Amino acid sequence: MWSDQPVTTILALDVGGTKMAAGLVDAAGSVLVHDRVETPPGGDAEALWAAVVGVVDSVLASPHALPYDAVGIGCGGPMQWPAGLVSPINIHGWRDFPLLHRMAERYAGTRPVAIHNDAVALAVAEHRWGAGRGYDHVLGMVVSTGVGGGLVLGGRRVDGGTGNAGHIGHLVVDPDGPPCPCGSRGCVEAIARGPAIAAYAVELGWTGAQTGMAVAEGARSGDPYCQAAFERAGRAVGAAIVSATALLDLDVVTIGGGIAQSGDLFLDPVHAAFDELAGLAFIRRCRIVPARLGPLAGLSGAAALVL
Numbered sequence: 001m002w003s004d005q006p007v008t009t010i011l012a013l014d015v016g017g018t019k020m021a022a023g024l025v026d027a028a029g030s031v032l033v034h035d036r037v038e039t040p041p042g043g044d045a046e047a048l049w050a051a052v053v054g055v056v057d058s059v060l061a062s063p064h065a066l067p068y069d070a071v072g073i074g075c076g077g078p079m080q081w082p083a084g085l086v087s088p089i090n091i092h093g094w095r096d097f098p099l100l101h102r103m104a105e106r107y108a109g110t111r112p113v114a115i116h117n118d119a120v121a122l123a124v125a126e127h128r129w130g131a132g133r134g135y136d137h138v139l140g141m142v143v144s145t146g147v148g149g150g151l152v153l154g155g156r157r158v159d160g161g162t163g164n165a166g167h168i169g170h171l172v173v174d175p176d177g178p179p180c181p182c183g184s185r186g187c188v189e190a191i192a193r194g195p196a197i198a199a200y201a202v203e204l205g206w207t208g209a210q211t212g213m214a215v216a217e218g219a220r221s222g223d224p225y226c227q228a229a230f231e232r233a234g235r236a237v238g239a240a241i242v243s244a245t246a247l248l249d250l251d252v253v254t255i256g257g258g259i260a261q262s263g264d265l266f267l268d269p270v271h272a273a274f275d276e277l278a279g280l281a282f283i284r285r286c287r288i289v290p291a292r293l294g295p296l297a298g299l300s301g302a303a304a305l306v307l
């Protein structure tokens with residue numbers, strides 16, 4: 001896109017609320033070398049940046065490091081895009097932090113550099129190398145502590161007017177539903193994100209640990225409150241997928257993230273709601289599948305942004 005030379009190795013950075021990962025990724029999406037650190041909790045802007053520099057420098061100092069010819073960055077949203085001023089909801093020390101500029105200045109030189117929402121990066125990677133491969137119209141979803149997504153339509157990444165297209169987590173599936181951190185209510189994220197699943201299970205009577213993972217274990221061992229919370233979350237996601245597919249005529253929706261890793265516990269109600277609510281033939285055609293790329297998908301996704 002930027003030069004005639006094919007990109008062969010990418011320096012990739014994946015910044016999330018709990019961890020920061022850096023790696024060198026080849027043009028097939030394979031992570032050649034990587035490292036990760038905890039995102040400094042409560043860190044100010046420069047402490048957070050120092051953590052980024054630490055993890056990137058550690059990768060570049062690895063005996064397995066190769067020269068790289070582009071830099072790709074995925075970061076939790078929202079951000080001003082394409083300027084790359086990031087304000088991740090879960091990283092309070094960064095508000096309009098110039099992450100793209102800092103990375104370009106320190107690591108890119110004359111090499112191409114690109115940044116996007118981490119969910120968009122994941123969607124692009126699933127389309128290119130994962131469960132969305134071979135399809136032209138793909139929604140890549142992440143269901144974990146938040147609910148995110150990215151879109152590929154007609155084989156191309158969709159950015160939207162401000163780089164925020166694909167925010168399926170804030171599709172409203174119940175206008176009378178619970179408040180969402182975004183300021184709206186009844187969003188998919190307000191119902192299906194891990195903390196919301198746990199909060200609902202507690203509201204019903206669950207007395208175990210208030211985390212998505214504990215509630216998943218509770219549901220598997222037969223606790224009716226935990227099962228009801230997963231059922232409700234899965235149905236919300238299924239309903240949102242029906243709406244998104246009606247709007248976009250999708251071929252496939254890939255779902256990854258910690259909650260999705262609960263497997264059938266989560267995916268069964270997703271499919272049930274989809275089957276129940278999808279009326280038109282073109283909507284029913286859409287397939288819903290687990291994401292295929294593993295725990296390093298965020299780095300592959302960051303790399304995919306510059307390919």
Ligand SMILES: [Zn+2]
Pocket residue numbers: 169170180181182183184185187189190
């Ligand atoms: Zn919302």
